[in-house]
Amino acid sequence: LIICTTLSLDVRTAKKYNPPLSLPLPGAQPSISNAEGDILFLLDSSGSVSYYEFSKVKEFMWDLVRPFSFGPKDVQTSIIHISTTPTMEFPFDRYQSRGGVQQAIRDTRQLMGDTNTGQALSYAKEKFFSNEAGARPEVPKVLVWVTDGFSTDDISEPMQLLKDMGVTVFIVSTGRGNYLELSAAASQPPEKHLHFVDVDDLPIITKELRDAMLAGETISLGLSWRVLSWLRTNIHLLGSSSTSWKQTMLQKEITPAQLLISESSPHSFQVSWAPTPDSVAAYQVLYGPLPGDSAQLLEVDGKRNSTVVENLAPNTTYLVTVTAIYRSGKEKSLSAKACTQEGE
Incomplete structure (x- = not known):
């Protein structure tokens, strides 16, 4: 995005x-x-x-x-x-x-x-x-x-x-x-x-x-019913406390509207999302360290709304992207940053 x-x-x-x-x-x-x-x-x-x-x-x-x-x-x-x-x-x-x-x-x-x-x-x-x-x-x-x-x-x-x-x-x-x-x-x-x-x-x-x-004419803003409605627009660096980033979209196949990072430790954190529509076949959780060009992918069943990401480096910022894979073939994604805690 x-x-x-x-x-x-x-x-x-x-x-x-x-x-x-x-x-x-x-x-x-x-x-x-x-x-x-x-x-x-x-x-x-x-x-x-x-x-x-x-x-x-x-x-x-x-x-x-x-x-x-x-x-x-x-x-x-x-x-x-x-x-x-x-x-x-x-x-x-x-x-x-x-x-x-x-x-x-x-x-x-x-x-x-x-x-x-x-x-x-x-x-x-x-x-x-x-x-x-x-x-x-x-x-x-x-x-x-x-x-x-x-x-x-x-x-x-x-x-x-x-x-x-x-x-x-x-x-x-x-x-x-x-x-x-x-x-x-x-x-x-x-x-x-x-x-x-x-x-x-x-x-x-x-x-x-x-x-x-x-x-050079002003573009009409008459499409507001199709434009996104923002609940919160900032992405947060997430530590030990739970934080979420929200938005709503007025359409049938929607992007995950809430992405929650919790239970952060030096080597893992939990990723949760909502809502979980029945039309979702599966979720993909893509994560990788920042900066960097490597990423790993987790496949999650469409009926689940969370997963634990493990084997992470301590005191490292990660980009996490959750993608909803709909049965229609369409995909919707939401991204956020998350930080692991310092090692012992």
Whole structure:
């Protein structure tokens, strides 16, 4: 666990619509010509994101840019992975056609690892203004960050540097973000540049976000019945005392709404979650030390609501992700940090 701008494209865009194109995917849309800009997707490729969520975000990325014309005088796009070490999937100028961009997004694979968003933002600052990366001078720069709202390092300073350099930032949080942190990170005003939406509902905001990129108009907030309702937005470092992180989602297949870490010792802790709907077939508990790129997976029966994680290192911070696997095949995840106690 978002989604970052007025797609600075509004500076250079004359909205001209051609007849609908015959595209390989259903639901062809009018093409958008005379738009110029470099669009960079900041893609959370870390272990805190489930495979299902990663695939839905890729679909969203393609749907967002699909109507644009691509080329040296049009729109160019690139992807940077958020992981233990930031990685560029492809430079801005590699793909100059819709088909090429579509296939490149489809072929993008999840890297796993840590969620070092701050490092990825610093890396993005270099690539946004690099001839080697295919970036163009004097064209609008747009950052689209789709996030589950979790980062293992600081994002405020590198994000501010990007905005100071003229990059417009749109953020789409798919469910577990700190509103205050993300609203400060997005371009202003936040009601125009920040969206909270479940990963299954990303198509709802696609056209509005794209239109805002082009027209610079305020995005309607009329989708509030589908947007997340926050009970608590902070992730806590958990020690010996029991603490929980809660959120509710107004839909049938919901993310675990409460994640509780308790009975922490130097080498183990208990992970509990709620609710436990009947439609859940199983739970997966993914855990690994921070920082680090190693993780282990526990499979838990869908009727259970807790498990004990053992054989841990003392005085160590862990990222714990609980994923509900529904019988429909859908997955919903919730993440938190937990700390083991000092050894004896």
